[in-house]
Amino acid sequence: MIYYFSGTGNSKHAAEVIASAVNETPVDIVDAIKNGIHGSADDEITGFVFPVYFWGLPEIIKRFAAMPEVNNSLGKYVFCVITCGADTGNADKMLSKKLGRSPDYSFSLKMPDNYVVMYDPCEKEKAQKYLHHADKELETICKDILNRENARKGSTNGSAKSAFVSLLYDPFRKTKKFYADESCVSCGLCAKICPDNAIEIKNGKPVWVKSKCQHCTACINRCPKASIQYGKGTQTRRRYNYENTVD
Numbered sequence: 001m002i003y004y005f006s007g008t009g010n011s012k013h014a015a016e017v018i019a020s021a022v023n024e025t026p027v028d029i030v031d032a033i034k035n036g037i038h039g040s041a042d043d044e045i046t047g048f049v050f051p052v053y054f055w056g057l058p059e060i061i062k063r064f065a066a067m068p069e070v071n072n073s074l075g076k077y078v079f080c081v082i083t084c085g086a087d088t089g090n091a092d093k094m095l096s097k098k099l100g101r102s103p104d105y106s107f108s109l110k111m112p113d114n115y116v117v118m119y120d121p122c123e124k125e126k127a128q129k130y131l132h133h134a135d136k137e138l139e140t141i142c143k144d145i146l147n148r149e150n151a152r153k154g155s156t157n158g159s160a161k162s163a164f165v166s167l168l169y170d171p172f173r174k175t176k177k178f179y180a181d182e183s184c185v186s187c188g189l190c191a192k193i194c195p196d197n198a199i200e201i202k203n204g205k206p207v208w209v210k211s212k213c214q215h216c217t218a219c220i221n222r223c224p225k226a227s228i229q230y231g232k233g234t235q236t237r238r239r240y241n242y243e244n245t246v247d
């Protein structure tokens with residue numbers, strides 16, 4: 001079983017490539033929480049693929065990895081691939097604590113940065129170069145997993161500061177600065193794709209109905225009209241998502 005969480009498609013792509021190479025099924029964690037966890041301790045492999053947030057774990061990963069149904073159904077070989085814009089700090093070690101065991105293999109996989117609420121995502125050609133490099137790294141990752149390698153690879157810079165920086169995630173993941181501007185065409189996609197059910201369409205426009213969310217950036221980066229803003233900073237910034245970058 002290969003579990004993944006993904007806001008803008010990087011981790012989903014990585015999970016799909018790995019799952020296909022090792023003949024496993026990629027399972028969206030949002031669906032697994034909704035529909036039940038069907039892994040078993042007899043499984044050959046259990047994998048976790050997700051983005052790093054503030055050198056730590058997304059809230060949904062903290063919750064999922066600590067669930068007894070997940071803990072009790074870890075397979076014989078456990079790995080994690082944590083996607084990032086630069087480094088993952090100690091996120092793999094934080095996952096170990098939640099799972100109650102260390103993954104046999106962990107890899108910090110550099111992919112384009114999607115945190116548009118804080119930074120301007122890079123231009124498309126540069127993002128394509130990062131994705132090309134990530135695909136090369138994924139070839140190594142697949143071979144390592146097939147060989148049941150025991151290793152910690154990729155950029156774990158930030159390890160020393162990780163515990164402190166990861167505390168910033170919770171205060172940052174507020175929704176009150178999200179809004180849709182006048183370019184919104186009321187397509188409803190943002191509400192449909194939000195993994196937290198934090199968006200509802202009211203009078204044709206999205207409304208953020210929870211005070212906190214994952215801050216996965218799916219809504220703001222995947223809106224087809226780039227209508228979603230976060231405070232004042234995002235009006236002049238690019239948007240990033242995997243699907244629109246590989247075309």
Ligand SMILES: Cc1cc2nc3c(=O)[nH]c(=O)nc-3n(C[C@H](O)[C@H](O)[C@H](O)COP(=O)(O)O)c2cc1C
Nearest residue numbers: 006007008009010011051054055084085086087114
């Ligand atoms: C809330 C948030 C925090 C992030 N924090 C980090 C970080 O600490 N270090 C880093 O290298 N990238 C960081 N990123 C970038 C993402 O981890 C990276 O773009 C990831 O590949 C996105 O995966 P996805 O497309 O599967 O959602 C952050 C992104 C978000 C949305």
Ligand code: SF4
Nearest residue numbers: 184185187188190223
């Ligand atoms: S995805 Fe964009 S255009 Fe569609 S409803 Fe949401 S904000 Fe409006």
Ligand code: SF4
Nearest residue numbers: 194213214216217219
């Ligand atoms: S509101 Fe937007 S950023 Fe927050 S969890 Fe939903 S899709 Fe992600």
